[in-house]
Amino acid sequence: MNIYSSINKFAGITLITGAILFSSCRTKDKINGITPEIKNYGSLTVKVSNEAGGQPITFGTMSFTNAAGNKYSVDLLKYFVSNFTLIRNDGSERNFGNYKLIDASDTSTCSFTLDSVANGSYKAIRFYLGVDSLHNHTVLNQGDLNPISGMVWSWNTGYIFFKHEGSYINDTGTSKILLYHFGTDAALSTVDIPITQFDINSNKKTLYIKFDLNSLYNAPNTINFTGNNFHQSTELSDRIWLGNLRTNFSSSFTFDKVQ
Template structure:
């Protein structure tokens, strides 16, 4: 009897030992419930990949110019599919032309669907624009804030052009303030399908930098103020903003 008793203890201990430290019991592999869209920003000038600090480009009006600095916020992404309708995603990103690492970001937790259109802002919604205590891309240390009262600079574009007297003149167009938030909605040229068998898709957003001077408002750099910080040049800022509304395509 006693032998049986100790045998039982030994058996129980052995079984306990065998299973106590084992990995978690294998379970059925969970099916992904959503996917992600990897966004890549492609910046062009005159139809070619943008390069900084060189007089390589002409505006539509014939001004020779170069790009020295471009940085801007993308935010409030929404994606449309027949299955989900418009799906809003909580994502903002500060893009810096001179930092390639900022040209790629991922929008996660996307429901499955065939996404055929995208909406986003260049800039930040009013609540975000005037909130303080921000970190990461919204850290004021990124130097994309004028003051807390005026909010963030949405689109900071700087360069140089050669004026009518052959003088090299720097320009700086900083667009911000709630009234100049740029809202986009466009078709995605190649539908992005997310499903259990395809949980990742790549979306390319192309920004034609020179569009800011092209249309519908043809801008001659010689005839406008070389510097605008929005509130000092509201009429010019409106022209630039209207042009930028045609500057993005989604592929």
């Protein structure tokens, strides 16, 4: 009897152990504490198109004119989009905690996929133009935050949030260098894109947004490149420029469509 009672106990313990193991495996399948249900969740691809004055960016040609009247070119255009957040009609938010480096010269970098996005109606998008302070105080990162991208300062630990390098024509008609390296914690810019309403479902799983350089240099602060063409975010003289660009980022991104 004693032996059998032990076996019974053993059976019980084994069952419980099995159950614990089974449930611990199950936990792994949950994402952020929500068990995905195939019908209500899916992946969403976000595609960013880069333009200047509504025209696609062409590189290395003096093709664009900003609101201040400066003709300019783009040799390099890269920036970080992070902590992409979708805001539902009921006001609830989902921050995907992602870090994406967009290189306008390489369309394969201009889209990213968010997993387990709830189907439904949404009213706004929010993200950071830049890298939050949690990840901005070390460059010991891989993926899109790998410092090999050149989007870091080597003398001042942190990410260059936005880089535009090219040239512009100054007041006397001379072509001059244009170098904008925008960053530091204080420059982290929150981009809010309010939208009347958009739906995400199995037929609408690609979200298109546009970034426009001319808008960045236009509103609400008009950026004139003359005498203002070289900024690395490390001088007191960069401060006004930093503040102006930081404010302008929100209006430089617009919602296009979901399809």
